[in-house]
Amino acid sequence: MSLLDVKHINHSYHSNRFFKWKETSKKALVDISFSIEEGSCLGLLGTSGAGKSTLGKVILGMQRPEQGQVLFQGHDIYKMDKLTRQKLRRDLQVVFQDSYSSVNPRMTAERIISEPLENYEKLTIGEQKSRVGELMERVGLRERDMKKYPHQFSGGQLQRINIARAIALKPKLIVLDESVSSLDMVTQSLILELLKELKEDFGLSYLFITHDIKAAFTISDRLGVLEKGELIELYDSKDQFFYSKNPVVLQMRESILAEHPRFRSISKSEMI
Template sequence: MTLLQVNNVSHRYKSRSFFKKESHSREVLSDISFSIEKGTCLGLLGTSGAGKSTLGKVILGLEQPEHGEVLFQGQNLYKADKKIHQQIRRDLQVVFQDSYSSVNPRLTAERIIAEPLENYESLTIAQQKKAVIELLERVGLSENDLKKYPHQFSGGQLQRINIARAIALKPKLIVLDEAVSSLDMVTQTLILELLQGLKEDFQLSYLFITHDIKAAYTISDRIGVLEKGKLVQQYDSKHEFFTSEHSAVKEMRSSILAEHPRFRSIGTKEKAYAHA
């Protein structure tokens, strides 16, 4: 079942220059079309400035595109009435890169995770606390963390809290915008494992936005490559992606192969990934 359908989306930011009369801003997204099936992860890979976050915002309903349409379960995101819009907002969540700035530093973990529940569910205080504890445990934290503040957590733990908040309303799609990019390798692996488990348990779909080819490869079922606002390639499988001769993919692949001695020591590059 197709959950998200993006049709011919183009976008440019309006120039806010005081001196220029007309806006001549360049196109940031150019005729982008793709879809995400229920329960799958689409990796969106591209270098900095490619337009990945803009596309994420367009999909989240935060940046209305100049052209094209975004359909969530068949409903046009930018034309939906209030009721449908509210439902879409429940079903569509986001986790950003910077775990610290994504949370209010003055709120405890309990309050942070409870926020979507307060907005959308009418639970009693006891029910809500129970739900928050279950969410904490599901992301690998515990009841002991309820009363802690953001500064008392590591970056990885805080990202777990952001994930708990994102899954609190049992959404259908989560946009993960560089969600593991600022974490060290070990923590990245653990968070990717957590995301993989949640995806299976809740039949979740992800749009996994990243500049990191290895992270994309680890978690994605399908991969799209965004280059200067254009979706230049779409791969329906990891194998198709890894063996691609497209220059952007080759470049990214060689950069990570050079980074990790482990990948250099094994005969074929593909073998290295098969066991990663």
């Protein structure tokens, strides 16, 4: 059994224009199906407006789809009872793109990271403080930074705090929704390396939602391509993606070469 099974998800956004009979709808997701196995990372590529964030919300239980199922550890997340939902919720975490809006600006790093521990673990104050310190050090921060507030951290440091919070309960799956796209190239590389290390150390699975092919290649085991709400391609290896003749994929690959003169001679070995 797969850790996550997404089956035939369909969803539309509806809008009314003055009169009911003028209602219009836009298909956001069209018959999306895929699975994620334990310990693996599926990179989901797509341009802006492709439906990536909507799909992420559906998987996280934040947006009920019009049709289809999302099965996490065999349970339909939209049909499970409250107790089952609470138990499984600790195994499904998320790291969003905007590290600043993901945290309460009036909370210290210690309180931000300890939130899930307070909800699920029965720890003494000393045990909780020790656990938070260990988590901060694990993501490359210093224990003495626990009392700092979000505005006292850089964007990369704050994203490390979000990652520490996400791994605090040792979840099975983390949805990474454009989680490195707002960072500079150096910081992005460091965060991606951190995510790879955590994946190995904790046996994590990731759904890595991104528009950045190079970031996806760094961390993903499999790749999917979302275009206008449809999962048009699903590749079991990076080689398959590299050799694909799909026009959308070809355009994605060409976009890498146009970013900067330095990358215009990028080779297959550099992508892989």
